[in-house]
Amino acid sequence: MPVSYLSDLSLDSTLLRNGLRVLLVYPNTRDVAMANLGFQKVYSLLNQIEGVVCDRYALPLGWKPETESLEREAVRSIDLKMHPLEFDVIAFSISFEPDYLNAVLALKYFGIPLDRDKRDASFPMITAGGSAIFINPEPLAECMDVLFIGEGEGMAERFFGLLLENEDRDRFFERAGSIPGIYLPQYYRPRMEQDLQVGVSVLDRVPPRVVRHWVEQEESLCTHSILHDEESTFKNMALMEVTRGCIWACRFCTAGFIYRPP
Numbered sequence: 711m712p713v714s715y716l717s718d719l720s721l722d723s724t725l726l727r728n729g730l731r732v733l734l735v736y737p738n739t740r741d742v743a744m745a746n747l748g749f750q751k752v753y754s755l756l757n758q759i760e761g762v763v764c765d766r767y768a769l770p771l772g773w774k775p776e777t778e779s780l781e782r783e784a785v786r787s788i789d790l791k792m793h794p795l796e797f798d799v800i801a802f803s804i805s806f807e808p809d810y811l812n813a814v815l816a817l818k819y820f821g822i823p824l825d826r827d828k829r830d831a832s833f834p835m836i837t838a839g840g841s842a843i844f845i846n847p848e849p850l851a852e853c854m855d856v857l858f859i860g861e862g863e864g865m866a867e868r869f870f871g872l873l874l875e876n877e878d879r880d881r882f883f884e885r886a887g888s889i890p891g892i893y894l895p896q897y898y899r900p901r902m903e904q905d906l907q908v909g910v911s912v913l914d915r916v917p918p919r920v921v922r923h924w925v926e927q928e929e930s931l932c933t934h935s936i937l938h939d940e941e942s943t944f945k946n947m948a949l950m951e952v953t954r955g956c957i958w959a960c961r962f963c964t965a966g967f968i969y970r971p972p
């Protein structure tokens with residue numbers, strides 16, 4: 711499958727000027743980020759969408775959660791050296807629960823308000839996906855504009871294709887809510903009675919229940935290393951996905967369940 715590497719795309723100033731600029735963020739250190747096959751897959755998937763240019767970002771080596779702030783140079787994207795605020799979309803790739811907290815810290819380092827209501831359209835659209843998000847998106851629901859529920863293949867192309875057609879963000883959200891797997895938390899509000907949540911109120915424009923996006927044809931998947939990064943924990947290895955999910959389905963483990971048909 712042909713893959714557009716960003717180092718080539720960086721020469722295409724027209725695409726950079728007129729295309730949709732997406733910053734894919736792995737909210738952990740670069741050695742961990744570049745060893746993650748899911749992150750690499752989404753990076754290549756986004757760069758294959760016509761009109762989209764995707765750069766990547768991970769926290770610097772040696773970073774610790776107690777770090778209060780980062781130097782301006784340490785928040786620049788890896789290839790284009792752009793500040794996160796210069797992108798149209800910031801997409802977090804979250805595979806593990808501790809990275810929820812790191813994503814919040816990353817937004818703070820980028821100078822982006824955590825509360826969705828405090829951001830207007832002058833800020834990048836803030837999104838998140840990955841296996842942790844589709845197991846439980848709620849910890850980040852007040853913070854994110856969009857959460858991707860399910861596997862990226864098939865969902866990312868529809869979402870970003872639609873975004874390329876719609877410049878007005880509100881108009882875009884109205885249409886994006888009908889894409890399977892797209893969760894727009896601002897349209898789903900907890901219904902409370904005497905401090906207890908008794909249900910969820912859903913605005914008319916979105917489905918009452920978000921359906922997890924599921925890749926039906928496994929044979930169409932071919933996930934392998936795309937980036938060969940000297941900082942990666944697996945820098946001397948080529949990675950390949952040999953199975954998605956797990957057939958053994960131990961009751962305590964999500965791997966056996968989250969890739970099944972919804």
Ligand code: SF4
Pocket residue numbers: 956957958959960963964965966
């Ligand atoms: S623990 Fe999870 S990954 Fe391991 S065999 Fe059971 S279902 Fe599969």
